[in-house]
Amino acid sequence: MSHAAYVFDAYGTLFDVHAAVRRHADAVGPDGQLLSEIWRAKQLEYSWTRALMGQWRDFWALTEEALDHAFERVPSADKGARAQLLDAYFKLDCYPEVPAVLKRLKAAGARVAILSNGSTEMLASAVENAALGAVIDDVFSVDSLQTFKTDPTVYDLVTTSYRLYPDAVSFQSSNRWDIAGATKFGFRTVWINRAKMPDEYLDLSPSLILPDLNGVG
Incomplete structure (x- = not known):
């Protein structure tokens, strides 16, 4: 990885x-x-x-x-x-490719985490419903900060917890505004453009654009 x-x-x-x-x-x-x-x-x-x-x-x-x-x-x-x-x-469904992609990344030795605006309870329920608990190391919720993305303090939850520089983190999101915020913070970013939307925030471009999570890694 x-x-x-x-x-x-x-x-x-x-x-x-x-x-x-x-x-x-x-x-x-x-x-x-x-x-x-x-x-x-x-x-x-x-x-x-x-x-x-x-x-x-x-x-x-x-x-x-x-x-x-x-x-x-x-x-x-x-x-x-x-x-x-x-x-x-x-109790939302996950996308079909999600379990295999996360399992592959974890098996390769990378840390696998969620960083979300969702509440702690919402995220725990979604992870449990999708049976992803075994392949996700950490779930970072904005609850502890009481603000939302794209506040830089949200992305800093990951770097502070893992004691990593931002460029050691690959961040994946389907939300182009989220990718812009994470790019500005310094993450390597992958825009999962499921809806085939036109690009925006052209001064804050992702490192990679994919149609789904296959190819992440």
């Missing part, structure tokens, strides 16, 4: 953020995809806004609030599915 640690964002990178709505598509109704997209967009927007104004609410609270907003924006979606969707989000 060319890096001492391989650190992964959780939501959208390891875990499919749209799996919750997809799992309960019949209950939600025909506009489920729109609901899911608004839910995710607002969840992220709320985290950035809260971080900037120093008004902390944990990521699960923001997830609930974002879903409620999405229901208001998509009146055709059945609000009766709210509890089912939140339960499913707490």
Whole structure:
């Protein structure tokens, strides 16, 4: 392995953020995809806004609030599915390639970790549901800092804990804004462009762009 640690964002990178709505598509109704997209967009927007104004609410609270907003924006979606969707989000599916990729990295002797805006409880549940506990060494949550990415102190959780220089860490995320923040911090970055989105933050380019986690390492 060319890096001492391989650190992964959780939501959208390891875990499919749209799996919750997809799992309960019949209950939600025909506009489920729109609901899911608004839910995710607002969840992220709320985290950035809260971080900037120093008004902390944990990521699960923001997830609930974002879903409620999405229901208001998509009146055709059945609000009766709210509890089912939140339960499913707490137990998100991982992407198909994730277990094998993490197992390979760990077997090669690298540290494997998660660095996420997710709350400690959310991340523990997702890891357990996906049966990834045996291949993940550490889970770093922003809970201890009470702020969110792209605050540099979030990325510093890894370097401080592992006593590594940033360039010894390979950081993988599906979120281009997260890749920009991690690049600015000094990590080697890999953008997992699952959605085939156009590039942005052109002054903070990733080291590598991949369509999924196969090829990380």
